[in-house]
Structure formats: C-alpha cells, structure tokens
C-alpha cells in the first residue's frame with residue numbers, strides 16, 4: 001500500500017503530473033490507518049511533495065479545516081507565500097459564508113456546483129498554494145485526510161468536483177497534486193452517499209499484519225537499542241499478536257516493561273534479551289487491555305447491533321456472508337442492512353470487497369459469545 005504513496009510522489013516530483021485517483025484506505029479501529037498515512041506522508045515529503053494533513057471532525061467543515069491547514073503548510077517565508085496565504089484565507093472566509101448562507105437549503109446530492117462555486121474557489125486556493133510551493137523549490141502538494149468518515153457531505157462533494165476539474169487541466173495548468181484518505185470501514189458507503197460520481201475514489205481495505213510483519217514490528221525497535229528477542233519469546237509474541245497492530249504494540253511494550261523489571265537497574269540495555277518469561281508476564285496486562293477494548297466496542301453497539309455481533313460470533317466471526325448472517329438471525333438481508341452499516345461506520349467490524357464481515361480484533365468472537373451467554 002505504501003507503493004501508492006511512492007508512485008504519487010514520483011509522479012508529482014519527477015513527471016510533473018496530477019494524480020487523479022483519490023485513494024481511500026479503510027479498516028477497523030486500531031488496524032494501523034493513521035500510521036500508514038504518516039508513513040505515506042514521509043514518503044511523499046522525500047519526493048519534494050509538501051503535505052497537508054487533516055483529521056476530519058464532525059464538529060468542523062472539511063473545507064475550512066483543509067484551507068486552514070493549506071495556509072499553515074505554506075508558512076510566511078517569501079512575499080509570494082504570504083500573498084498565497086492571504087488568498088487562501090479569503091477563500092476560506094468566502095466558502096465559510098456560503099456554507100452559513102446555505103444551511104437552510106436542501107442541497108441535491110448530484111447537483112453540480114455553478115461557476116464561481118466553492119469547488120472553483122478551492123481550486124484557486126490550491127493553485128496559489130502550488131505556485132508558492134514551486135517557488136520555494138518543492139514540486140507539489142499532497143492532501144492527506146485521516147478519519148474521512150467524519151467529513152461533511154458538502155465538503156466531500158466540493159473536494160470531489162475540484163479533483164474532477166483539476167484532472168481536466170493540461171499544459172502549464174497541471175496541478176501537481178495527490179489526495180489520500182483513510183477511514184473506518186463505513187467510509188466508502190459514506191463517500192458514495194455524498195458524491196454521486198464517486199468512481200474517482202479508489203477504495204481499498206487495510207488488513208492486519210502477516211507473521212513477518214509482526215516480527216519486524218517487534219524486532220526493529222528493540223534492535224535500534226541493541227536488545228534482542230530470543231527465538232521462543234518472539235514465537236509466542238507473534239502468535240499472541242494475531243496480526244492486529246494494536247495488539248502487537250501492547251505485546252511489545254508490555255514484554256519490554258517486564259524485561260526491565262526482571263533486569264532491574266536502568267532496565268533493558270544493549271546486549272540484553274527479551275525472554276519468553278517476559279512475554280508470558282506481559283500477557284496478563286495485554287489481556288486486560290484487550291478486554292477493555294472489547295468492552296468499549298460491545299458497549300458502543302445498540303441492542304439490535306449486538307444481535308448481529310452475536311450471530312457473527314456464532315458463525316465464527318470471520319468472512320461472514322450477508323446471506324448466512326440473515327439466515328442465522330432469521331431475517332431478510334434488507335432488514336439487517338442498517339445495523340450492519342452502523343457496525344461498519346463505528347469500526348466495530350470490517351468488510352471485504354464482497355461485503356463479507358469480519359471481527360478484526362483478536363479475541364472478540366470469544367468475548368461476544370461469553371457476553372451472549374451472560375445476557
């Protein structure tokens with residue numbers, strides 16, 4: 001997946017191109033979306049691509065946040081950048097006023113904005129930012145959006161129109177820009193609802209790590225400090241992490257702490273190893289933390305959504321087909337579509353390209369079955 005960031009960076013920097021595809025990577029909570037986007041940011045920046053990072057927030061308008069961060073990405077080093085920042089601020093005010101004025105009107109999902117519209121103004125702002133960035137020696141710009149499922153419909157629509165229009169530019173007008181977003185499994189459906197021509201958005205799901213990925217994640221940070229993992233310890237840690245990045249982090253951190261307690265003094269130092277005893281000690285704390293995480297998810301689900309969780313758990317919790325789920329609940333597939341979508345929106349479950357649902361947090365199937373017995 002990092003290849004997409006590399007390719008975009010090279011297209012912008014070496015080929016002077018616009019990247020028309022809007023990449024949306026989605027996955028449940030704790031699967032590593034923000035970390036992936038941060039790594040992508042680093043790759044883009046090594047390709048002289050200035051990045052604008054935004055975290056969509058239900059309390060803010062996407063475009064306002066975007067324009068705000070776009071201005072900050074420029075700084076105030078030259079006359080040109082200061083002028084671009086003032087321009088972006090004025091666009092932000094205009095769009096803000098337009099949004100306030102429109103609160104009471106119903107905006108049709110497929111209505112194309114008129115000329116001089118917010119998408120046109122957004123393009124102006126991006127173009128002035130690009131001029132300033134080029135003058136400072138960088139090649140282009142990449143917009144990175146975290147938590148895209150929280151973005152407002154109008155903001156998404158405007159951004160999509162702007163991207164559509166930028167894709168049509170040629171010659172000297174080519175905007176050297178790329179757009180990447182990450183969000184919860186409900187993000188593709190949210191985007192489809194907000195933007196009628198959502199083909200430009202290319203959605204891809206982010207899965208957990210394979211064993212080699214987990215091994216690298218555990219060994220790498222210890223290695224920088226010349227601390228080794230002994231083989232048995234690593235084997236148990238990899239098996240226990242079950243490819244879920246959040247759990248990898250917990251296992252690694254807790255085993256390190258247990259090792260520090262075992263050696264005493266200033267803790268683990270160059271030449272020391274993490275042992276299987278450290279990992280076994282760590283697992284108690286990991287178990288407690290995972291239990292808290294399971295409880296949060298369970299508590300966030302409504303009674304109807306819990307019924308779906310229980311049915312999924314009974315069916316094994318992995319790659320559960322919509323039709324099988326409906327059968328288990330003795331319901332029509334249409335009748336379960338709303339609570340099913342809500343679970344995706346909340347990031348409690350993930351879905352693959354065929355709409356099959358899975359629990360991605362290790363141990364959640366067992367947790368749900370135990371809760372079902374209690375209630």
Ligand SMILES: Nc1ncnc2c1ncn2[C@@H]1O[C@H](COP(=O)(O)OP(=O)(O)OP(=O)(O)O)[C@@H](O)[C@H]1O
Pocket residue numbers: 027028029030031032033034035036209213217245246247248249347
């Ligand atoms: N490739 C990886 N290898 C090891 N650990 C990772 C990897 N990616 C992420 N992590 C760790 O997993 C945890 C969750 O990562 P991150 O915050 O990026 O997930 P997220 O999908 O953005 O979660 P959320 O939906 O809650 O925002 C973090 O502690 C992070 O350091």
Ligand SMILES: [Mg+2]
Pocket residue numbers: 033034035146
């Ligand atoms: Mg995140």
